[in-house]
Amino acid sequence: MMFCPECKSMLKSYDGKLRCPKCGYEKELDSTDKSHLQKVNHIQEKDIIIVDGDKEKNVTLPTIEIKCPECGYELAEWWLRQLRSADESEVRFFRCVKCGKTWREYD
Structure with missing residues (x-):
């Protein structure tokens, strides 16, 4: 996760920038930030399972x-x-x- 250096809130990605929703701090996304965001988004989409309604195919539940x-x-x-x-x-x-x-x- 990327955090604001001023208030320590989590930064959010908007229009090619990292922005702090609390204090307004902004930083341009560099290649390291973009790589990190892609990894985080990939992990979240892959690992979170939401069961709603009919049983999802290929999902193993405990x-x-x-x-x-x-x-x-x-x-x-x-x-x-x-x-x-x-x-x-x-x-x-x-x-x-x-x-x-x-x-x-x-x-």
Whole structure:
């Protein structure tokens, strides 16, 4: 990450410049900065998986031993999602690997 030398906020890329949203500091992007931004963007796009709706193809989710309320099978994939305000806990979702039933669990 690239940080502002004046206020230490994270710099953002706008129109070929790095700009601080807090204090307004600006710096022209040089070749090192561009290379770093390409690596960061590549990693973020590659490594972040968002599960929404139908099961994504070629995505491996972690599994847990938990009984499916539909078929009774005891293995399901799971993931977390923030549905309520940020100060409340995430909701755990489960999907049975046998029948595909999806259910949720709250704290």
